Every structure is written in C-alpha cells, then in structure tokens.
Amino acid sequence: MTLRSAFIATLALAFGGAAFAQAPLKTSMDYDGTLYPLNLLPVKVLVVHATGQQRPGGYTADVSMKSYGILRALKRVDIDATTEGRVAQDGEPIPATFTYIHHDGKRVRRVHVNWETGDVQVVSSPPYFDLGQPAATRAQKLAATDPLTQFVRVAIASGPQAICRGPDHFFDGKQLYNLEFGRVESAPLTNEERQLGINKVAQCTVHYVEVAGFKPKPPDQRTQGLTSPITMVFGQVGDDGPWVIVNIHANTVIGFANIVLRDINVNGARPRA
Numbered sequence: 001m002t003l004r005s006a007f008i009a010t011l012a013l014a015f016g017g018a019a020f021a022q023a024p025l026k027t028s029m030d031y032d033g034t035l036y037p038l039n040l041l042p043v044k045v046l047v048v049h050a051t052g053q054q055r056p057g058g059y060t061a062d063v064s065m066k067s068y069g070i071l072r073a074l075k076r077v078d079i080d081a082t083t084e085g086r087v088a089q090d091g092e093p094i095p096a097t098f099t100y101i102h103h104d105g106k107r108v109r110r111v112h113v114n115w116e117t118g119d120v121q122v123v124s125s126p127p128y129f130d131l132g133q134p135a136a137t138r139a140q141k142l143a144a145t146d147p148l149t150q151f152v153r154v155a156i157a158s159g160p161q162a163i164c165r166g167p168d169h170f171f172d173g174k175q176l177y178n179l180e181f182g183r184v185e186s187a188p189l190t191n192e193e194r195q196l197g198i199n200k201v202a203q204c205t206v207h208y209v210e211v212a213g214f215k216p217k218p219p220d221q222r223t224q225g226l227t228s229p230i231t232m233v234f235g236q237v238g239d240d241g242p243w244v245i246v247n248i249h250a251n252t253v254i255g256f257a258n259i260v261l262r263d264i265n266v267n268g269a270r271p272r273a
Contacts, residue, residue, distance in 0.1 A: 026054070026266075026267055026268070027052050027053075027242070027244075027264070027265065027266050027267075028049070028050065028051040028052075028264070029049075029051075029244065029261060029265075030047075030262045031046075031047070031048040031049075031050070031261055031262060032047060032048075032259070032262050033045050033046025033048070033258070033260075034257075034258050034259075034260070035069070035255045036256040036258065037254060040255075043068075043069045044069060045067060045068050045069050045257070046066070046068065046077070047066050048063065048064070048259070050062065050064075057087060058084065058086040058096075059084065059085060059086075059087065059152055060082070060084045061082070061083050061084075061149075061152060062082040062148070063080075063148060064080045064081075065078065065079050078103040078104075079100055079101070079103075080100060080101045081099070081101075081147070082098070082099050082100070083097065083098045083099075083146050083152075084096055084097055085097075085115075085149055085152075093152040095115045095145045095149040096114070096115060097113065098112075098113040098147075098148065098149070098172075099112045099113070100172070107126065109124060109126065110125045111123070111125075111172070111173040111174075112124075112173075113146060113171070115142075120138065120141035120142060120171070124173060124174070128173075131174060132174065132175065132213035133215065133216040135212060135213060136174075137212070140169075140171070140176050140212055141171050141176070144176055145170065146171065146172065147170050147172060160184045160204075161184055163184075163204075163234060163243060164181040164182065164184045164204035165181055166179060166180050166206075167179060167180040167181070168181075171213075175210070175213035175214055176212040176213050177209060178208075178211055179206050179209075180206065181205070181206055182204045182206070184202050184204050185202065185203055186202060186203075187203040187233050188201070189235070192260075193235055193246050193261075196263070196271070197237050197238060197241075197264070197270075198237060199236060199237075201233055201235040201236075202234060202235075203231060203232060203233040204231075204232055205229040205231055205232075206230040207229050208226055208230065209222075210222040210224070225254070226250050226252055227251045227252060227253055228250050228251035231247075232248050233245070237266065238271060241266070242266070247259065247261065
C-alpha cells in the first residue's frame, strides 16, 4: 500500500485555495489529519503546514507534512515540497521548479523537477531505476504541473464553480495522475469554520486517477489506498476574501481519513468571525 501520491495531491489541494486569490500577498495554514479505524478510537495521523507568497510576476509555495501513529507505522509520509514559477499575462501560473524531499522510513529521496521550453527535466537522488509501466511521456509531463502549482491555479479561481473543475494533471517527478472534480454542492458552515473567519462554504467530490509512472496493478488497486472519492470542502474568508480548503475527507483501506484546517494567517493576521 502506498499513500504518498494521494496525500501530497490532497494536501496540495488543501493548500491551494488561499495564497494567491485577489489581494492577499502571503498566507499560511495549518492542518491536522485524523484517521478513524473501524471500531477503534480516532487517532492523529498527519500534521501539515503550508505557506504561499506572491512576488513580482510570480509565486512561491511550500508544504511540509509529517505522519504519526498508524499511518507512520504502515507507510511513513514525511514530505517537504516547494514550488516556484511565474504568472502569465492571462493570470495563469506556470511552474518553473518543483522540489520535494520524501522520508519513507527506509531512505530519503530528493527530487528536483524543472519545466523548460519543450521538455521537463527530473533529477532524483537516489535515482529512479523503474519509471513505471507505462512511464510518463514528455507530452504528458509538459501538459501537467506539479501539485502545488496546479492548486495555485485553483486559488486564482473566482468562486466555487471555477474551483471544482478538471480533470487537473499532476506530475511529481515520476508519477503522473489526475484529479477529476464533480459538481459544486452546498455544505453546512460549522462553528469551527466560523471561528476561523469563514462565512461561506461549498463542496465537491474529487476522483484520484493514476495515469503513468506507477507499478502495474489491477484496476481496483490504482487508487493509492483510497476506497471512496475525496470530498473537498472549501470556504471564503470574510465577505470578499480568498477561498481556502477547510476540510478534505475520504475512506481508505485503513479507515476514514479526515484533514481539517486548524489555523490560517493572511498577510500577518488571523481572520476571525
């Protein structure tokens, strides 16, 4: 069982909704991940810290996540990921470099991905000896973005209908996968979300789809441990502030996983109701 790609994709999803929408220049967010195993008490399995910042003509963003408890025992998921890129004249974020360090309990892998004109260069230490069946093609890599940049695109969206779009294509240096979004639906606003300064929420489902760069496996095992679609709940900070992801949850082979926004800081201040 390997949950790495699903986690980095969903946590990039969690990060994306705040850092670059409209006026805010810098945003940081903290998330907690909890697992609810069948017939057992809930356990904390993940802590995430994410930041994003605009700069003239471009952006930077990073996510750091650390696994705990049963998740760490089954498959350690400790990742530090960073991206930077430019913003095109039409406002579209274009990735330049994506770097991540993955600690899986057995080794530390460092991956650097560089988007160039007509090609995508990857340097991995230790190197990848198997690029998957099939391996991602150059055309597929060029058509994809890294997970963080992909959701910078979501952040620029004008509202819920534009957030739930897709499919969106990801490339992390080896694995290429899609997130396919369902239609926008209403969602209840919780007291915890109000206390964070959220005053409006919506949601949609997201299907994770492996495309290339993975080991060959039966179709029913190509979900990175997910046994249901991901539900993404997102909300707007204040009356006209940025949209942020406030909750991501899904069923997995080891129980119900729930990732919740615990704190947000926009331009040095903590928005509150």
